[in-house]
Amino acid sequence: MSSCDCNIIHEEAVEKARKLMPEESKLYELADLFKVFGDSTRVKILYAISDFEMCVCDIALLLGMTQSAISHQLRVLKQARLVKYRKNGKSTFYSLDDEHVELIFKQGLMHINE
Amino acid sequence: MSSCDCNIIHEEAVEKARKLMPEESKLYELADLFKVFGDSTRVKILYAISDFEMCVCDIALLLGMTQSAISHQLRVLKQARLVKYRKNGKSTFYSLDDEHVELIFKQGLMHINE
DNA sequence: TGAACATATGAACAAATATTCATATATAAT
DNA sequence: ATTATATATGAATATTTGTTCATATGTTCA
Numbered sequence A, B: 001m002s003s004c005d006c007n008i009i010h011e012e013a014v015e016k017a018r019k020l021m022p023e024e025s026k027l028y029e030l031a032d033l034f035k036v037f038g039d040s041t042r043v044k045i046l047y048a049i050s051d052f053e054m055c056v057c058d059i060a061l062l063l064g065m066t067q068s069a070i071s072h073q074l075r076v077l078k079q080a081r082l083v084k085y086r087k088n089g090k091s092t093f094y095s096l097d098d099e100h101v102e103l104i105f106k107q108g109l110m111h112i113n114e
Numbered sequence C: 001t002g003a004a005c006a007t008a009t010g011a012a013c014a015a016a017t018a019t020t021c022a023t024a025t026a027t028a029a030t
Numbered sequence D: 001a002t003t004a005t006a007t008a009t010g011a012a013t014a015t016t017t018g019t020t021c022a023t024a025t026g027t028t029c030a
Helices: A006-020 A024-037 A040-048 A056-063 A067-079 A099-112 B006-020 B024-037 B040-048 B056-063 B067-079 B099-112
Strands: A083-088 A091-096 B083-088 B091-096
Touching: A006 B056, A024 A040, A024 B024, A024 B040, A024 B099, A040 A056, A040 A067, A040 A099, A040 B024, A056 A067, A056 A091, A056 B006, A067 A083, A091 A099, A099 B024, A099 B099, B024 B040, B040 B056, B040 B067, B040 B099, B056 B067, B056 B091, B067 B083, B091 B099
Parallel strands: none
Antiparallel strands: A083 A091, B083 B091
């Protein structure tokens, strides 16, 4: 909560920056959204179901992880409205619920591959 | 590490999904990148410096946080190649080092605001 | 109805991480 | 040179979070 002499010069800039900042709550929502993308298991799941729906068990098999771990992560993805599901008999099939997911990934990959 | 009866039906799908998955290392890189975006302090910093460069002290003042906390987070952003800096006398001025940052934010906001 | 199966979930544990505090480094000014 | 200022950084702490384990729920099939 300190200040520096820069402020004398840049006081205006700080004030200007403050005005340009989005609402506090939006910033938290944004960070929370990206937090969901910030785990390799969830990234793998999202890629796995990006071409066609898959059941929980198959995702677990594909990623070599337990059903429980996958189910917990699907819950997180569901809460973030990134995946949707369809129940059929004993199985539940998950698929992407957002066209932004692929765009966000694409931008991320562009940053990595430059 | 279990399997289910779905696999008998969807064995092909699992194999197909496996082939469509990007390299393991890319997925980790991607998750690590989004992890950087997944913290509200870092999101705030990125927004703060998105219009013009700011010194560490001013960012701290703007966000109402300690210089130390901001400096630690700037280090994370630097390592992810999301910010660049310019030293001038005692001060260090940080600015965005990637045109993708704004695009990624934009996509994130579109998801939130739908 | 009972057994087998697919998924979900709560609690516990382990690992990762954000902030604070103290201090180091580096530049500027007197 | 000494002092003040701006930033960086290591260690410690507190919190968050991912996985595991055990178990609950719900569906199918004999």
